Amino acid sequence: MAELVFFSGTMDCGKSTLALQMHHNHAARGRDGILYTQHDRAGAATISSRLGLVRSAYEVGPATDFWAEVIAGRTHGRPVDYLICDEAQFYAAQQVEQLARVVDELGVDVYAFGITTDFRARLFPGSARFVELADRVEVLQVRALCWCGSRATHNARTVGGSMVVEGAQVVVGDVSAGAGEVAYEVLCRRHHMRRMTAAAARAASPSPQTLAATEDVTLDV
Numbered sequence: 001m002a003e004l005v006f007f008s009g010t011m012d013c014g015k016s017t018l019a020l021q022m023h024h025n026h027a028a029r030g031r032d033g034i035l036y037t038q039h040d041r042a043g044a045a046t047i048s049s050r051l052g053l054v055r056s057a058y059e060v061g062p063a064t065d066f067w068a069e070v071i072a073g074r075t076h077g078r079p080v081d082y083l084i085c086d087e088a089q090f091y092a093a094q095q096v097e098q099l100a101r102v103v104d105e106l107g108v109d110v111y112a113f114g115i116t117t118d119f120r121a122r123l124f125p126g127s128a129r130f131v132e133l134a135d136r137v138e139v140l141q142v143r144a145l146c147w148c149g150s151r152a153t154h155n156a157r158t159v160g161g162s163m164v165v166e167g168a169q170v171v172v173g174d175v176s177a178g179a180g181e182v183a184y185e186v187l188c189r190r191h192h193m194r195r196m197t198a199a200a201a202r203a204a205s206p207s208p209q210t211l212a213a214t215e216d217v218t219l220d221v
């Protein structure tokens with residue numbers, strides 16, 4: 001039976017890598033799939049993984065109708081066995097409903113990949129609809145880590161190096177150092193709620209010399 005699966009996690013936990021691996025494995029067995037994405041960091045109509053894999057994909061926009069696209073594909077002779085949907089947090093709730101209908105009425109497997117919550121720890125509307133409708137929500141096995149070593153569960157946004165909790169929900173960006181004025185960092189909930197990024201923690205921590213000279217320093221991070 002076809003299924004709607006939402007592979008979810010923080011930024012930088014391997015979602016796009018898994019999306020392209022799954023496409024590779026299914027295609028290698030002769031299944032026909034279509035790749036979709038929206039606002040990938042590498043540019044429009046692209047699925048890019050930080051491990052270096054890059055593939056062309058259809059760019060999802062406000063006018064994209066997944067039901068109509070699969071029907072059109074089949075009308076033109078494509079079997080369309082599965083869809084790979086990356087950056088799925090950006091899809092409209094209505095598009096997620098179209099994907100569920102494609103699964104149920106056309107027997108197409110839909111594998112969607114996206115972050116669950118934004119920089120304020122609020123659900124993206126698309127992700128919320130996936131959680132509500134998916135047959136399964138899968139958490140990726142590879143753990144992204146907070147600077148403290150705990151599993152990262154939340155996404156922080158920084159502007160000019162400082163964590164912010166206000167701003168537009170959608171701002172394309174990366175987690176790497178030097179990512180630009182707006183950047184992201186994955187944190188555990190504890191440090192997300194305390195707005196304690198790696199830089200803030202470093203700034204709050206005494207240097208080893210200071211520690212040696214101070215007997216009762218308590219780090220409250």
Ligand SMILES: Nc1ncnc2c1ncn2[C@@H]1O[C@H](COP(=O)(O)OP(=O)(O)O)[C@@H](O)[C@H]1O
Binds near residue numbers: 012
């Ligand atoms: N230089 C590297 N060497 C090994 N693994 C890496 C390297 N750079 C990134 N990765 C892996 O790639 C993952 C990010 O993959 P990606 O598919 O881009 O994530 P996502 O789509 O979830 O943002 C990291 O969690 C890490 O495991």
Ligand SMILES: Cc1cn([C@H]2C[C@H](O)[C@@H](COP(=O)(O)O)O2)c(=O)[nH]c1=O
Binds near residue numbers: 039114119157169171
């Ligand atoms: C937290 C958060 C992220 N984004 C953007 C930043 C990136 O362009 C993507 C996530 O991509 P990844 O492959 O999972 O790293 O989402 C955003 O627009 N708003 C946010 O709050």
